[in-house]
Amino acid sequence: MVATVIDGKAFAETVRARVKAHVARLDRDHAVQPGLAVVLVGEDPASEVYVRSKGKATTQAGMKSIEHKLDAATSEGELLALIVRLNGDETIHGILVQLPLPDHIDTDKVLAAITPAKDVDGFHISNVGLLATGQKAMVPCTPLGCLMMLREHYGALSGLEAVVIGRSNIVGKPMAHLLLKESCTVTIAHSRTRDLPDVVRRADIVVAAVGRPAMVTADWIKPGATVIDVGINRIDKPEGGTRLVGDVDYPNVAQVAGAITPVPGGVGPMTIACLLANTVTACCRIHNLPEPEGLTA
Numbered sequence: 001m002v003a004t005v006i007d008g009k010a011f012a013e014t015v016r017a018r019v020k021a022h023v024a025r026l027d028r029d030h031a032v033q034p035g036l037a038v039v040l041v042g043e044d045p046a047s048e049v050y051v052r053s054k055g056k057a058t059t060q061a062g063m064k065s066i067e068h069k070l071d072a073a074t075s076e077g078e079l080l081a082l083i084v085r086l087n088g089d090e091t092i093h094g095i096l097v098q099l100p101l102p103d104h105i106d107t108d109k110v111l112a113a114i115t116p117a118k119d120v121d122g123f124h125i126s127n128v129g130l131l132a133t134g135q136k137a138m139v140p141c142t143p144l145g146c147l148m149m150l151r152e153h154y155g156a157l158s159g160l161e162a163v164v165i166g167r168s169n170i171v172g173k174p175m176a177h178l179l180l181k182e183s184c185t186v187t188i189a190h191s192r193t194r195d196l197p198d199v200v201r202r203a204d205i206v207v208a209a210v211g212r213p214a215m216v217t218a219d220w221i222k223p224g225a226t227v228i229d230v231g232i233n234r235i236d237k238p239e240g241g242t243r244l245v246g247d248v249d250y251p252n253v254a255q256v257a258g259a260i261t262p263v264p265g266g267v268g269p270m271t272i273a274c275l276l277a278n279t280v281t282a283c284c285r286i287h288n289l290p291e292p293e294g295l296t297a
């Protein structure tokens, strides 16, 4: 079997077009423009690229975009003061603090300072709790993107056996809650899971989010399973330079799986598309307007 490639880049374009259409409707019918503020502290090169892409995509969708680029030496107090200002800014409906933050800043404290209604990353403890209890929440962008691709591929997910490898707050745990809400039978596996390959072999859906290059091999995969690769690992090429690989041994797993997301071009582009989706959703909820269809969990 050779797997169907789930093209995240193409699907992200569809999501972005839906967002743009909803933004245009908000302007036409309600004279409302969604606004997103992205905050970057320090000069991590990858984070700088992601923040630039987010700003560009926000503007292209017709939304207001503000970027705050702060020096690496910015104090926790200064960052918290900026968040308080953004919380009170009526033209801003989404606030995102790019992670990771420098070590001298307490990430949990910063995330807790963002008003939950504007928490387009879905990392605030209120949104975490709402999602965990199956209620309407702001949902983290990467798992939301994975869910959208799975829904597009399967239609309904009810009754499917899903294994999420990785228990991070950003991907693994919210992904598991989203799949549970879709009535999947969900297992969260991690570095201490016994007989991990056997556990993964049970799955109709495998979500790999461990951050270890090509860890998931073909013999772990049930023939025909759907494999969603969240990993973004930069590795050295033998001939020099680097390349991106996921957490899945793509060339071999693609011979066994029924469907698979590539890296690059799979989950990554969906993360930014879902940030736009969350910003328009947050704006609609704040203004008590109808939410966009097909852009929420």
Ligand SMILES: Nc1nc2c(c(=O)[nH]1)N[C@@H](CN(C=O)c1ccc(C(=O)N[C@@H](CCC(=O)O)C(=O)O)cc1)CN2
Residues within 6 Å of the ligand: 050, 096, 097, 098, 099, 100, 121, 141, 142, 232, 244, 263, 264, 265, 266, 267, 268, 269, 270, 271, 272
């Ligand atoms: N506050 C947040 N910080 C971080 C998040 C997040 O969701 N919220 N996620 C990641 C980084 N990230 C977005 O911020 C992100 C990572 C990767 C991609 C992407 O499109 N990747 C491409 C490859 C890009 C390349 O060539 O380097 C792909 O997979 O095709 C988008 C967004 C950590 N921080």
